[in-house]
Amino acid sequence: DGGITQSPKYLFRKEGQNVTLSCEQNLNHDAMYWYRQDPGQGLRLIYYSQIVNDFQKGDIAEGYSVSREKKESFPLTVTSAQKNPTAFYLCASSGWETGGRSASTDTQYFGPGTRLTVL
Amino acid sequence: AQKITQTQPGMFVQEKEAVTLDCTYDTSDPSYGLFWYKQPSSGEMIFLIYQGSYDQQNATEGRYSLNFQKARKSANLVISASQLGDSAMYFCAMREGSRSNYQLIWGAGTKLIIKP
Numbered sequence: 721d722g723g724i725t726q727s728p729k730y731l732f733r734k735e736g737q738n739v740t741l742s743c744e745q746n747l748n749h750d751a752m753y754w755y756r757q758d759p760g761q762g763l764r765l766i767y768y769s770q771i772v773n774d775f776q777k778g779d780i781a782e783g784y785s786v787s788r789e790k791k792e793s794f795p796l797t798v799t800s801a802q803k804n805p806t807a808f809y810l811c812a813s814s815g816w817e818t819g820g821r822s823a824s825t826d827t828q829y830f831g832p833g834t835r836l837t838v839l
Numbered sequence: 840a841q842k843i844t845q846t847q848p849g850m851f852v853q854e855k856e857a858v859t860l861d862c863t864y865d866t867s868d869p870s871y872g873l874f875w876y877k878q879p880s881s882g883e884m885i886f887l888i889y890q891g892s893y894d895q896q897n898a899t900e901g902r903y904s905l906n907f908q909k910a911r912k913s914a915n916l917v918i919s920a921s922q923l924g925d926s927a928m929y930f931c932a933m934r935e936g937s938r939s940n941y942q943l944i945w946g947a948g949t950k951l952i953i954k955p
Contacts, residue, residue, distance in 0.1 A: 751941050762930060762945040763884075770941055778942070808882060814941065826872060826934050828943060830884035 722747045724831035726811050731836045733798070733805065741796045741834045743811030750815040752794035753828060756780060757808045766809075769794055798836065809834045842866065843933050843946035851952050858918040860949050862931035865912060871935050873914040874943065875905065878928040887929075890914055926953045 724745040733739045743752065751770050755763040765778030769788040783802025788794055794813075798805045812828040844863045852858045864873065875887040890898045890905045898905040906915040918925055931946040 753941075762947045763943075764945075765942060768941055810882075810884060812884070826941065827874065827886055827889055829886060830876075833882040835882075 724811060724813055724829060726809075726831035726834050728834060729832065731834055733836060733838050735838060736800045738797055738799050739836065741798065741809055741811075741836070743794045743796065743831060745792055745794075745813040745829075745831075747813055747829065748791070748815070749813035749829075750791070751813060752788065753812040753814075754778075754784070754786065754794070754796045755810045755812065757810060757833075763810065766796065804838075805836055806838045807836060809836060842935075842944045843931055845929075845931055845946040845949050847949045848947075849950040849952070851954055852921055854923060854953050854955050855920055858921050858925070858951060859906070860916040860918075860929050860931075860951065862914045862916065862946060863912055864914060864931075864933050866933065866935050868935045871933055873905070873907070874932045874934070875903070875914075875916045876930045876932065877925075878930065878948070880927070884930070888916065921953050923953050923955060926951060 727742045753768040754766040757763050764780050766784050767775055767778055767786040769775035772788055772791050775786050775788050783799055785797045810833045811831045814826050814828045842865050846861050871892045873890045877885045877887055888898050888900045888903045888905050890907050897907050902919045904917045928948045928950050930948045932943040934943055
């Protein structure tokens with residue numbers, strides 16, 4: 721069954737540490753995204769990638785880094801430079817897929833999210 | 840200026856009643872797409888329905904329909920015969936320009952609570 725997985729579900733980090741959040745998809749989508757969501761608020765785009773080995777900064781990229789070495793994987797590293805990293809992080813993907821689930825190729829499908837807490 | 844506005848921070852609705860969640864948008868691009876997502880307390884964002892700016896008919900998907908009024912720049916989500924499981928946050932989002940633009944602009948959301 722196709723979908724997007726994120727791990728871990730909960731993550732605790734000490735101040736000054738870098739942590740990496742995993743995002744994997746088996747939908748054969750070209751584009752992948754990372755969003756941050758703070759309590760009671762909407763989504764803000766951190767980074768996105770349209771193809772392998774390429775990615776662009778979103779609205780709040782400072783303190784984060786990504787890589788896109790494989791089509792199915794788009795890990796996000798929260799660095800110690802991120803001043804307030806405690807938040808809910810959502811990964812998404814979009815594009816043509818086998819099975820034709822989406823109404824359009826730009827429909828984004830999301831993983832279950834990772835809750836990051838800085839201790 | 841806000842590109843996507845959801846004016847209802849929260850709503851209470853009786854079970855089995857219809858619900859309309861408001862969304863207005865602002866764009867000067869003739870080509871755009873509008874999306875609605877549901878976020879239950881578990882956190883996952885669930886895609887509900889999509890409307891393209893050139894689509895002649897309002898989108899429908901099961902109990903969900905999109906009341907698309909282009910001249911008013913509104914794209915309200917209608918949920919018919921609400922159920923307890925519809926209690927969640929609902930977000931409206933817009934893609935401006937062509938489909939090669941991958942970014943979505945998100946509204947602040949509406950919290951819907953269905954009362955038994």
